[in-house]
Amino acid sequence: MAAIRTAVIPAAGLGTRFLPASKAVPKEMVTLVDRPAIQWVVEEAVAAGCTRVVMVVGRGKEAIADHFDRAPELEASLTASGKQGLLDVVRRLAELAEVVLVRQGEPRGLGHAVGVARPVVGDEPFAVLLPDDVFHPSTLLTEMVASTEASGRSTVAVMRIAGPEISTKGVAAVDGRRVLDVVEKPAFEDAPSDLALLGRYVFTPAIFDALDRIGHGALGELQLTDAIRLVAQEEGVDAQAFEGGYFDTGNHLDWLCSNVELALGHPTIGGPLAVRLADLVRRLGLAR
Numbered sequence: 001m002a003a004i005r006t007a008v009i010p011a012a013g014l015g016t017r018f019l020p021a022s023k024a025v026p027k028e029m030v031t032l033v034d035r036p037a038i039q040w041v042v043e044e045a046v047a048a049g050c051t052r053v054v055m056v057v058g059r060g061k062e063a064i065a066d067h068f069d070r071a072p073e074l075e076a077s078l079t080a081s082g083k084q085g086l087l088d089v090v091r092r093l094a095e096l097a098e099v100v101l102v103r104q105g106e107p108r109g110l111g112h113a114v115g116v117a118r119p120v121v122g123d124e125p126f127a128v129l130l131p132d133d134v135f136h137p138s139t140l141l142t143e144m145v146a147s148t149e150a151s152g153r154s155t156v157a158v159m160r161i162a163g164p165e166i167s168t169k170g171v172a173a174v175d176g177r178r179v180l181d182v183v184e185k186p187a188f189e190d191a192p193s194d195l196a197l198l199g200r201y202v203f204t205p206a207i208f209d210a211l212d213r214i215g216h217g218a219l220g221e222l223q224l225t226d227a228i229r230l231v232a233q234e235e236g237v238d239a240q241a242f243e244g245g246y247f248d249t250g251n252h253l254d255w256l257c258s259n260v261e262l263a264l265g266h267p268t269i270g271g272p273l274a275v276r277l278a279d280l281v282r283r284l285g286l287a288r
């Protein structure tokens with residue numbers, strides 16, 4: 001099996017759950033602690049060994065391309081004012097990975113978004129990272145890449161989710177590590193397990209052929225989950241369990257909580273934030 005060097009980041013969705021913040025600013029560019037959400041996932045892909053990042057974008061997402069490009073005026077200004085540290089931060093963004101942008105003309109579902117990356121990805125295994133999904137610690141993708149490189153099979157991330165919230169996710173029936181079946185957004189009573197598929201995947205190229213063969217699924221969209229079911233039946237798919245902090249930052253509450261958890265681990269912000277939070281809890285009388 002070839003080493004996994006390409007990561008696909010679907011970022012062409014409309015972000016309706018995150019309105020009004022996402023009206024003029026792509027939700028992928030909304031700040032998590034000190035950098036845009038999408039920078040966290042690009043850094044995660046690079047840490048897992050990816051050297052090429054394919055971003056699937058649509059209209060109004062130009063800021064994403066600018067963030068990972070050179071910025072000559074800004075760099076000249078930082079150089080002139082001797083701000084070497086900030087200059088390094090800005091330059092490093094353009095050197096993180098080879099960034100390729102592809103357009104999804106209209107948001108026709110996550111499966112469709114992955115499919116439009118096919119001409120760039122080619123006939124190789126690749127990772128998919130949904131920029132909404134934040135994992136802490138973020139070593140999950142590295143483990144998944146190692147799993148697929150060793151087994152030659154696709155690997156999907158799963159996590160136990162208790163209660164009716166499971167019906168907002170793709171849900172997997174699993175035997176040991178092997179995925180037997182997956183269903184997109186089942187009714188709570190019909191869910192095959194409490195194991196939700198989350199936004200990290202490592203696929204063999206078989207996913208593209210599967211995407212060509214599925215019809216429009218739940219919500220009338222081309223569902224990635226339906227293609228995963230075909231690959232699970234025909235080639236085999238493994239599940240990688242995750243048990244740490246997981247946030248769907250496409251909704252306001254999770255976005256706020258992910259900011260707090262990630263900031264508490266930040267080298268300079270973490271300590272002072274913990275003191276401020278403890279003070280806030282005391283002042284508002286929230287302590288139990």
Ligand code: UTP
Binds near residue numbers: 011056112113130250
């Ligand atoms: P979501 O459904 O969470 O994102 O898709 P969304 O559609 O932007 O958000 P809401 O539901 O309207 O609030 C998961 C990921 O897949 C991408 C999204 O950008 C997000 O990163 N996506 C989704 C696409 O790139 N294209 C699509 O057609 C759908």
